Amino acid sequence: MIHTKRNSSGNGLNNSNRSRVEDNNDRCTNHEICENSEYQKASISSSPQDRAREWLTYLYSGHTTATKRDEFVVWLNSSDENKQAFTRSQKVWQTIGMTDSAVEWMQQHAAQQPATVPKAKPTRVLAKSLMALSAMAASVALLVFNGVFNTTTHLTLPQPQTAFTSPVGQNRHITLSDGSDITLAGNSSILVAITDNERRITLRKGSAYFDVSHDPSRVFSVTAQQTQVRVRGTAFEVKYSPNNSLKISVQRGLVDVADLPETAEQREQVLQLRPNEQLHTDIQGRFISPITVFQPETEFAWLKQRLIYDNVPLKNVIMDINRYVKKPVIILDNSINELPITASFTFEQIEPMLDGLASAYPITLTHEATRSVLTEE
Amino acid sequence: MSKTLQKASLFFLNSHVKTQALEITSAASKPKTIQAPNAIDKLFKAHWRDVCRILHKCYGSGPPEPEDVAQEAFSRIAQMRDLEQIADPKAYIIKIAMNITLKSIGHLCKTRDFIAQHTQLPEDQCDDVCPETILQGEQRIAAIQKGTEQLTEKQRDILMRARIKGQTYSEISSDTGWSVADICRQLNAAMAILERIDEQENNPNDQAFSSHVSPSNISTEPKS
Numbered sequence A: 001m002i003h004t005k006r007n008s009s010g011n012g013l014n015n016s017n018r019s020r021v022e023d024n025n026d027r028c029t030n031h032e033i034c035e036n037s038e039y040q041k042a043s044i045s046s047s048p049q050d051r052a053r054e055w056l057t058y059l060y061s062g063h064t065t066a067t068k069r070d071e072f073v074v075w076l077n078s079s080d081e082n083k084q085a086f087t088r089s090q091k092v093w094q095t096i097g098m099t100d101s102a103v104e105w106m107q108q109h110a111a112q113q114p115a116t117v118p119k120a121k122p123t124r125v126l127a128k129s130l131m132a133l134s135a136m137a138a139s140v141a142l143l144v145f146n147g148v149f150n151t152t153t154h155l156t157l158p159q160p161q162t163a164f165t166s167p168v169g170q171n172r173h174i175t176l177s178d179g180s181d182i183t184l185a186g187n188s189s190i191l192v193a194i195t196d197n198e199r200r201i202t203l204r205k206g207s208a209y210f211d212v213s214h215d216p217s218r219v220f221s222v223t224a225q226q227t228q229v230r231v232r233g234t235a236f237e238v239k240y241s242p243n244n245s246l247k248i249s250v251q252r253g254l255v256d257v258a259d260l261p262e263t264a265e266q267r268e269q270v271l272q273l274r275p276n277e278q279l280h281t282d283i284q285g286r287f288i289s290p291i292t293v294f295q296p297e298t299e300f301a302w303l304k305q306r307l308i309y310d311n312v313p314l315k316n317v318i319m320d321i322n323r324y325v326k327k328p329v330i331i332l333d334n335s336i337n338e339l340p341i342t343a344s345f346t347f348e349q350i351e352p353m354l355d356g357l358a359s360a361y362p363i364t365l366t367h368e369a370t371r372s373v374l375t376e377e
Numbered sequence B: 001m002s003k004t005l006q007k008a009s010l011f012f013l014n015s016h017v018k019t020q021a022l023e024i025t026s027a028a029s030k031p032k033t034i035q036a037p038n039a040i041d042k043l044f045k046a047h048w049r050d051v052c053r054i055l056h057k058c059y060g061s062g063p064p065e066p067e068d069v070a071q072e073a074f075s076r077i078a079q080m081r082d083l084e085q086i087a088d089p090k091a092y093i094i095k096i097a098m099n100i101t102l103k104s105i106g107h108l109c110k111t112r113d114f115i116a117q118h119t120q121l122p123e124d125q126c127d128d129v130c131p132e133t134i135l136q137g138e139q140r141i142a143a144i145q146k147g148t149e150q151l152t153e154k155q156r157d158i159l160m161r162a163r164i165k166g167q168t169y170s171e172i173s174s175d176t177g178w179s180v181a182d183i184c185r186q187l188n189a190a191m192a193i194l195e196r197i198d199e200q201e202n203n204p205n206d207q208a209f210s211s212h213v214s215p216s217n218i219s220t221e222p223k224s
Helices: A015-025 A030-034 A037-045 A048-059 A066-077 A080-096 A100-112 A130-149 A314-321 A347-360 B002-007 B014-027 B037-059 B066-078 B089-102 B106-119 B123-127 B131-136 B138-149 B153-163 B169-176 B180-202 B207-212
Strands: A162-165 A172-175 A181-184 A189-194 A198-205 A207-211 A219-224 A227-231 A235-241 A245-252 A255-259 A269-273 A277-281 A306-313 A329-331 A340-346 A363-367 A372-376 B010-012
Touching: A048 A066, A048 A080, A048 B106, A048 B180, A066 A080, A066 B106, A080 B106, A080 B138, A080 B153, A080 B180, A100 B037, A100 B089, A100 B138, A100 B153, A162 A172, A162 A181, A181 A189, A198 A207, A198 A235, A207 A219, A219 A235, A227 A235, A227 A245, A245 A255, A255 A277, A269 A277, A306 A314, A314 A329, A314 A340, A314 A347, A329 B066, A340 A347, A347 A363, B037 B066, B037 B089, B066 B089, B138 B180, B153 B169, B153 B180, B169 B180
Parallel strands: A198 A219, A329 A372
Antiparallel strands: A162 A189, A172 A181, A181 A207, A189 A198, A207 A235, A219 A227, A227 A255, A235 A245, A245 A277, A255 A269, A306 A340, A340 B010, A363 A372
16 A cells, blocks of 8 residues: 555544644655655555556646656556556546536535525615625635645735626726726626736636736736736737637737746746737646737727627637626537637627527527527527 | 628628538537427426536636536537436536536646546546446446445545545645545545445456455554
C-alpha cells in the first residue's frame, strides 16, 4: 500500500480530533510519499494494481507536479501489466459517476448545504438594500476564496471587489472611477477591483466591452477562467461562447492575452492582438484558434442594440439571444447546433426573428409556457 | 455583406443559407429524436427545478450555470431512442448533468487530457457519462454500486467529493477538517474495495487480483 507512515491515534479519539492528530503527525500525501525512501521500499512489493490506483488518485488529487507526472508516464510505459492495471482503475473511477450511489450522495449533499436564498423579511429594508447585499456577498465570497486558496508565501491583502450585473433583456453601461467605460451585454456579470497599482476585472458570465482609459502606471486586466487580457489603454470585448470557450476581440490599441499557468512551474503563454484581431481560448486558457481578423461593425453591433451574424452557428446565435429574452430559447436537436445563420435584427425584433428562423431554415419553433424550443424540421 | 446587414431592419439570407443549411442537417446523421414530446415535457416539468437546485448546491452558480447544464442534460435525454429503458429518468438526468459540469472543472480537464494522451484512450472514454455508456456498462455499474454500499460513510464521502464534486484534496480537507493524508488514504482504500468487487463480479475466476486487496491490505484506520 502507499501509506507507509502510521500514527498511533487509535486511542478513542473522535474523528475530528483524530484528524487533527493526523494532520500534525502524518502529512504523507501521495506526492510526498513518492519521494521518500520508505515508499521506494514499499513500492517494490506492491502490485501493479496497487500502484495504478495510487497513480490514479494522485493524478486526480489536484496537487500534481510535472516531475511526478513524468514518473507516472515512465511507470505506465514500463510494462503492459501496468497499462492494463491503470486502465482497470480508470474504468472503475469512471463508473462511479454512473451509479445511483453517486446521485444519492449528490441529493444528500445538496440537502446538507445551507440555503442560498435568504428568508424574506417583512420589511422593505431588505428589498432596498438587495443590490448592496449582493455586492457585499460577492466581495465576502471572494475574500473567503482568496483566504482559503491563496498559497503564496507572502501575505497579500485581498482587494475589495464590487460586483456589477446586467439584467436579462438589456445592456448596462458602467463608468469606472479611472474613467474606463464598460458595457455589459444582457445577463452578464463582472467583478471590479481598482487600486493605486492595478485595475482588475473578472468576467463571471456573459459578455463585456471595455473602453479603457490610458494609464501607463496601472495595468487594466480582465480575467475569465484561465485566460487573462491585459492592456493599458484600448477598446476590446471578452465574451463567453458555447462550451465555455472565450472570444477576445480588439477594436483599438494593443492587447496581451495570457494563458494563466495553474502552477508555479508552468510558464505563461502570451499572444498580442492588434485592432480588428480576434482570438478564442478554452476553459483552461489554451489558445484554440489562430488569430483572425473580424468585422468590428458586426462584432460590436450589440453595443447599438443590434445583433448581426454572417454564417455563425445557430448555437452561438441562441446563446446571444438568451441574454435578451425573458423566456429562454432551447435547441433540442444537436444536429442543428452548427446550422450557419446569416441575419440582422435589433433586440426588439428577436421574437419575429425567431419566427423567421423557422420559415427560413429547416427547423421548427415550438413556444412552450416556460421556454421556446428549436428542433430539426 | 456587413454593411447591408447593419442597415437591414430584420434580415435573412434565405435562398443562400437554406441550401447550405439543408446540407449541414442532412450530413449530420445523428439519431433523430423519437421521444414523444409529452414524455420529455413531463420530465422537464417534474424535475427541472430540483435538478437545477441539486446542481446549484453541489457545484455553485457556475460557470457553467446550473440552468445551462440542466438544459443540456434534458436535451441529451430527449434525443435518446428508448426512454422506456430508463428506470429512473431523474437520476439519469442528474448523472448526465454531473458529467457535463465536471467537464468544466479546470484541474479535472487537465487530468483527463493528460491521461487520454498517455493511455491513448479517446478522451470521452476516459471520463464520460452519456446515455449510451450508462446502458452499455450495466454489469460494471451494478458491481461498483455494490462496492459503494460496502464503503464506510467517510470513505464514501471522500470518494464522492473527489469523483462527483471534482474537489481537490485541499478542498475536501477544507470542507471536512480531515487531513490531506487521511483523505489520500481513505480514497485509496475505497478504490481498492471497488476494484476488488468489480474484479469479482466481472472476472470471478481471477483470484490474483483479489489476493492483493485483501481486507488487511485495505484497512483504513491507522494501525498502532
